[in-house]
Amino acid sequence: MNPKKISLFFLLSGFVFLPPLFVNTPYAYIIRILGITGLYVVLALGLNLTLGLAGLFDLGFMAFYAIGAYTSAILSIHGWNFWAATAVAVAVTVFVRFLLGASVLRLRGDYLAIATLGFGEMTRIFFNNCDSLTNGPKGLPAVGQSMGLVQIYHFTFTDNLHFYYLILATAILGAVFSMRLENSRIGRAWTAIREDEIAAELTGVAVTKFKILAFSVSAVFAAVAGSIFVHWENFVTPESFTFWESVLVVSMIVVGGMTSIAGAVTGALLISALPQILQVVLGGTFIHYRYLIFGVALVLVIIFRPQGLVPSSRRQLELQRIED
Template identity: 40%
Template sequence: MTINQKSKPLLAVLAIVLLLLPFFIDALLGRGWVRIADFAMLYIMLALGLNIVVGYAGLLDLGYIAFFAVGAYCYALTGSPHLASAFPLLFPHGIHLSFWVVLPLAALLAGGFGVLLGAPTLRLRGDYLAIVTLGFGEIIRIFLNNLNAPLNLTNGPQGISRIDPVNVAGAPLNATQQILGVTLPSVHLYFYLFLAFTALVVFTSRRLEKSRIGRAWMAIREDEIAASAMGINTRNLKLLAFAMGAMFGGVSGALFAGFQGFVSPESFSLMESVMVLCMVVLGGMGNIAGVILGSVLLALLPEVLRHGVVPLQQALFGKMIIDPESLRMLLFGGALVVMMLYRPAGLLPSRVRRRELDTDEVAETV
């Protein structure tokens, strides 16, 4: 196992801190920030999914958010009254499947889209994949925007609202619950739900990374020709990476829909794909801790800009010159360029390089 005896107490401390975190945030910064923390975890899951594709297998997916959208609309359609109002004859009461039934479906559907998109493009050079995924992300959005007529499948730009909350053990997470005498508001409940899923995603990433499959992905990333000469079926493994990443996206999408109770095409723009890519690149491609750091930093950035830059501009110039949204995108774009030029390995030094520093045999971890 990868967790050795020394790190066990550390892990326990980390777990306790994370479990108490929503209460600290609530007390120190206010409940709104717990919600921001919830979103940050959604981004961590998304970024770790993209990390499998970009970081491990070295494939640039620029439409990653489309898989998030697939997952989100999957739950939105099955868990809201929308189908009942759009097709009263077919679904007089809507579908209203349990979240826990839809979740694997959403993952499979997103993974299926990943395979459909990857199969024709993955045998070509990497840059084709980048551009096809870029187009795909946009196409999904066009369809979501326009599939409200003549059949109202997606409700168009208005989006789908009144999505059922996630239920855990019969208790809906959108209401305050009492557990063992502790009062837990909705954002706290979702915090724990997302924390569990994030832990699962981190665990999955780690296990994959240190496996035969993960090594094959990295071999493809490093040198595709050498990898295939070593007997790696590069096409299938790339497809696998692509599908795995897409599944992570689908899962986070379904969680997002349940949490928000509302989805609309606006949440799935190209800029969101770029933001997730930025999280991966900033933290360090292929490095789980780095990707988590990158996600947290960039998920907090808009809030920092909103609370810092706006008043600052007001104070300095008496008015707002740059709105925080475009400043954020400028920073993202600039960060992508600067990171690639000066620190391609990301903010956190990569696992391999760190490991190289200690001369111990690694494979103790096996």
């Protein structure tokens, strides 16, 4: 085993074995923070496929988190079990994202960013106004309704720790899936598109097809995270899916290192978990300043360290070659 694998092994064991130690201590909140961070990791891994690998700038990713969450919540309220509801939520979300992708993906980078931003806001306004389906700003489940439980055989997920493990498993699965994709023919096609679309087209990469594929696959991550989120929280309102949430996920990838899977995870930990833990440790009004700091961090990273904090090895090689 090389040192990289060993450190990864210890890191993973830490995430598996340490959180239970916090149960029934004053630090129990850490489990919840880690769970939320895990959801962001899943989202960041999903967006990394479009933004990082294929280089498609998406500013409305939260819309798909929302579609996944709402579909799953509505089905769950109508008596579906968690797994079936999640499967349908994934199907619906991927389908919507496929439709959007098929129509907007021929736009240039910055236009695509604005179009997805527009779609993201439209989705939120739709969920906010469509009272009969989503109970509007009051959120789901409405009074008198309840969500289904999450069960495997006869085991029911009830507390934060249970959901933490569910999320951890999802995140690991997502990371492995991403890694396999990145090193496949598909991943190489995405990289080619990101680096030079015209050159990719000329060497025989079906650019539009692969772009739509990247776009659609990333929706799986968003939908699964959304479904887990509503079942854990037992509540969903349109306010959880604002434009700024989409920006947060983009920041995670940029700060962590575009295209890098380790970067997406690092970015999520830094941007989601760190401020919340610092808030508890430092206390006071620290949390209010966090967006201010993100804004500055985003500008600084893109100017001084465009490859991010944990760049992918391929990206690092490319950048070094340019500097030499």
